């Protein structure tokens with residue numbers, strides 16, 4: 306979950322690198338560093354604990370023009386978030402300089418062997434061990450060969466950018482498990498862990514594959530495998546995603562992205578529905594078209610918020626299409642012995658398209674012969690490419706670590722998929738038409754909720770001084786309760802648990818203390834009266850109940866302490882509306898506690914390590 310950027314070109318490398326780091330900061334922000342070469346080939350390294358703005362201040366004295374360099378933002382895996390552990394790291398002889406994203410699993414034995422040969426290490430990191438190892442093989446002018454030789458001894462995941470003190474105009478990249486994309490421009494070459502960090506001069510791009518290295522230099526680029534065999538790459542035009550680099554007037558990306566949802570929801574279904582026929586059209590799934598009838602079982606695998614979207618998908622697909630669905634944590638699925646046959650479809654859901662566990666689960670499913678498809682936000686990401694087909698959710702760049710707009714767009718994509726399957730079997734065109742009429746009403750209903758955000762900010766006040774709370778929901782609202790709890794944990798650091806409402810009496814009710822906040826998602830559904838009973842069980846123990854319910858339900862007021870109303874919507878699409886107040890609640894509580902909701906402690910936007 307670190308950010309990597311490298312640049313060779315005619316612009317000032319330091320400026321280009323700092324700008325790239327800003328676009329990468331959401332991937333990790335414990336510490337940051339850069340190494341730049343001036344026109345005379347002298348190298349300057351600056352690194353510091355803290356954020357990119359701290360590095361900018363710390364490297365302000367580097368005012369000359371620099372022609373090349375590498376830079377890094379860190380999410381600490383091995384070694385605390387300190388200046389010493391920040392990247393770039395250099396070999397003890399100073400010849401090799403590198404930055405790394407990933408985890409080297411055999412770094413300790415490698416470190417011990419290198420120390421026995423006289424190496425001395427400054428940091429606690431695994432990365433420094435790679436620098437020392439490369440230096441052991443390095444002969445002047447042959448950097449990519451030395452990197453390949455060193456990596457032959459390495460186990461684990463890496464995305465590397467390496468430079469040599471005596472080769473200022475060369476950058477070597479290497480990938481195994483952590484993404485790297487190469488940018489090609491008329492007057493520049495660049496490399497980054499995320500395409501959105503590439504400099505403006507990048508006009509075409511290609512992605513490194515696992516076990517592949519690239520040499521960037523004055524003569525252009527060339528790629529080889531770890532076995533030093535030339536490889537050829539499919540170069541594509543680079544259409545930079547319109548990233549609203551500022552916050553568009555919002556205090557944080559998280560709030561901006563919450564408020565973007567009326568638009569991003571519409572972007573997800575636009576061009577994919579035939580309202581007059583009650584049909585969904587998902588061109589990205591065309592490769593599976595012939596097999597859609599054959600699937601008897603669908604496994605959906607993901608992590609975190611995407612896993613919550615998968616749980617909503619389970620309800621939707623089983624309810625609408627009558628096909629059995631199992632939802633699996635990707636981190637579990639990849640190590641289990643899943644039963645997969647020719648009638649199994651495996652859907653992987655990922656906002657970033659780079660989550661290591663989800664990528665590994667995808668590869669496991671493919672290796673076992675399953676049909677696979679991705680539901681991904683980041684176009685061109687590793688999971689999107691390796692899935693081969695799927696549905697892009699078109700939520701746009703999501704920069705806040707806490708995922709909001711991607712979640713609702715993932716649910717829309719799953720709804721469209723469920724409708725596509727259902728209309729092939731049990732759903733009539735009239736039913737399909739009615740569902741689509743509900744779907745297209747969502748943007749204005751989300752606006753209705755967002756226009757009353759201040760009501761949520763007022764409710765957030767009851768969480769002042771609280772350290773524990775519960776989120777409850779039944780049926781399709783249970784995953785929403787889980788998602789609301791995760792949002793609160795991530796950005797406010799308040800311990801929150803989501804449970805099926807009926808599960809309370811099997812233990813969790815022991816947690817209820819006077820005035821303990823309990824958020825209940827009580828949309829008008831088939832078991833609504835039972836949800837009211839659960840609320841009464843909480844009130845009997847003087848818990849404080851905050852209800853999210855459907856407008857017009859005035860009767861609930863006598864059972865709860867606070868209520869927030871959402872517009873009427875079909876139960877199948879209700880998670881899109883019930884989750885919005887929970888997103889806002891987490892945001893306002895975090896801000897009230899003085900936290901930066903965009904960069905919560907210990908977290909990173911894309912978990913590209915196990």
Ligand code: AGP
Nearest residue numbers: 609610611655656657660707708
């Ligand atoms: C969500 O707010 C978290 N940032 C986290 O749980 C995230 O959903 C998870 O890491 C999966 O990420 P992905 O969707 O990019 O695969």
